[in-house]
Amino acid sequence: MDQQEMMLKLILTAWNGQIAAADKLFNGFTDDELDYEVATDRNTGVYLLGHLTAVHDNLFSLLGLGERLYPELDQVFIFSPCKSGKARPVTNELRNYWNSVNEKLAQHFNRLSVDEWLQKHTNISDEDFAKEPHRNRLNVLLTRINHLANHIGQLTFLKK
């Protein structure tokens, strides 16, 4: 394994580790428990489940990996705050969406080469990427790992 492959392995391991930690948290709560706010006046567990699913689903288009699975989630879980009153899938369905998105992402992630990870994401022009080559797919992944870790820290506050 060369250095680039080792570094990619470390980053993918970090991603997988955070996904596993989130899975463990979500699976540890009933649907009813996920309806509680993680702290007073903060997001509910189920909102964070939907939010993380939507943000991860966005990776298909942002990383140029194909069609998104559930683009309709953005309206409720990204563009609207918790308790917006907007119609949303039932919690059990959201659990399935969360798993489907992460499983399909993992299939792509395990197949991409280092060269491919260092290619531009779809939200930057060729001109800008020539000047700012760090704005690549791998950088997007690193920001999403932190985003997930951030919300995991909040989900650990959810009470049974």
Place this chain on the structure above:
Amino acid sequence: MDQQEMMLKLILTAWNGQIAAADKLFNGFTDDELDYEVATDRNTGVYLLGHLTAVHDNLFSLLGLGERLYPELDQVFIFSPCKSGKARPVTNELRNYWNSVNEKLAQHFNRLSVDEWLQKHTNISDEDFAKEPHRNRLNVLLTRINHLANHIGQLTFLKK
């Protein structure tokens, strides 16, 4: 810039970004405000400040970068829970410790080469490292970025 250097740059940028986010949070609160719990029955802001400082200070020894600055913090902020009643530095002093640790770490981080980042950390034997070469310094850094992101998510709950 070769691929390894690009990947290292992305990871260091992620670290620096999380440090900057934590700085912004800590600097946005008075000492009195940091005494509040981030959520009901959870850690106080100042405990998290001390905890993160201690965990980052541990990186000097774990990454083989020299002597730690404040090893005495571990007893209060790693081995003891919040509100243990153990004597601790005043908050303003802790703020200085936090800055000193991160600034000195940054000096080391900016100097280490990719080769050096992929060397073993000090908490693994030569024999084990030969079998598990992913247990290197860079892997430690990635876990600490997530640890920091995790607590930043909680610190955003602290109320003024």
